[in-house]
Amino acid sequence: MTILVTGATGTVGRQIVAQLVARGERVRALTRNPAAARLPGSVEVAYGDLTAPQSLAPALEGVTGLHLITVAGDDQAALQTGPQLVELAAKAGVTRVSVLSSWDECSVEEALRAGDLGWTQLRCVEFMTNALEWAESIREEGVVRAFGNRPGAVVHEADIAAVAVAALVEEGHAGQAYLVTGPEALTPERRVRVIGEAVGREIRFEELSEAQYRASMEAWGAGEELIEFAVRLGANPPDAASVVLPTVEQVTGRPGRTFAQWASEHAAAFRP
Ligand SMILES: NC(=O)c1ccc[n+]([C@@H]2O[C@H](COP(=O)([O-])OP(=O)(O)OC[C@H]3O[C@@H](n4cnc5c(N)ncnc54)[C@H](OP(=O)(O)O)[C@@H]3O)[C@@H](O)[C@H]2O)c1
DSSP states (O other): OEEEETTTTSHHHHHHHHHHHHTTOEEEEEESOGGGOOOOTTSEEEEOOTTSGGGGTTTTTTEEEEEEEOBOSTTOOBOSOHHHHHHHHHHHTOOEEEEEOOSSOOHHHHHHHHSOOEEEEEEESOBGGGGGGGHHHHHHHSEEEESOOOOBOOBOHHHHHHHHHHHHHSTTOTTOEEEEOOSSOBOHHHHHHHHHHHHTSOOEEEEOOHHHHHHHHHHHTOOHHHHHHHHHHHHSOOGGGGOOOSHHHHHHSSOOOOHHHHHHHTHHHHOO
16 A cells, blocks of 8 residues: 655655654655655655646555645645545545645645545644744844744644554544644743753743734745734634643554654754
């Protein structure tokens, strides 16, 4: 059986690929740019663009398990091609699907709900890895400037992957919608302190006003939609953002990785 991983060059997808390989599964990795994929040698790299569903037909040959992302490109726009992708997967003989949903559902979840493929939905509120956005100002100025300081149950990319892998290779996960969280709800300020401990350096935390935050995102080149989304999230995160759930341990049998672990794994990115 071959498992096709979409988003295989992304933060979560790389972890899914590595964990499937470690379990001895046959993995095919989808990317729009095979030459730049940098994936393990045992992984078959296949070209495909989720916005052009027919381009996936060769990659889906012989595939029984499929991990799907729901974004259409680097701007995080929602995929519109769910019905065609689901139809192609069903035709190819896929029996198990895991889906990493974005904040809002899109045509992918809609098509899966309307069809009869066994699928498992993974939702996460916030990835630990978003803290890499702070790397430059930490390295250069020893400071993090952020908007909003509410606790978030940030989750390690390897734990999201572990839940996806369980859904792809084990029985009993079809029809489940898993909200995957980390083991603690930490404010950004607390996360900054944890990164400081990992790199052995004190890092200041400065809370931005909404106007300052908007200006900083504009300067960084963010589009209007992304700015509105980020402002809404910073000012008024959903209640679910701070709720710690036992999903990782229940599904994988091991506790979720802590932010301290994530910070020590990524400490080099924060060192000058
Ligand atoms: N960051 C968060 O806090 C958070 C929270 C909840 C949910 N999420 C969701 O998690 C997902 C992001 O996962 P990630 O961080 O692992 O990804 P990522 O690191 O941003 O990488 C994006 C991946 O998507 C692939 N991709 C993008 N457009 C594609 C297209 N048209 N056709 C084929 N592949 C395409 C890219 O592949 P190539 O470039 O190689 O083609 C790449 O592997 C998003 O759906 C996001 O909404 C994020």
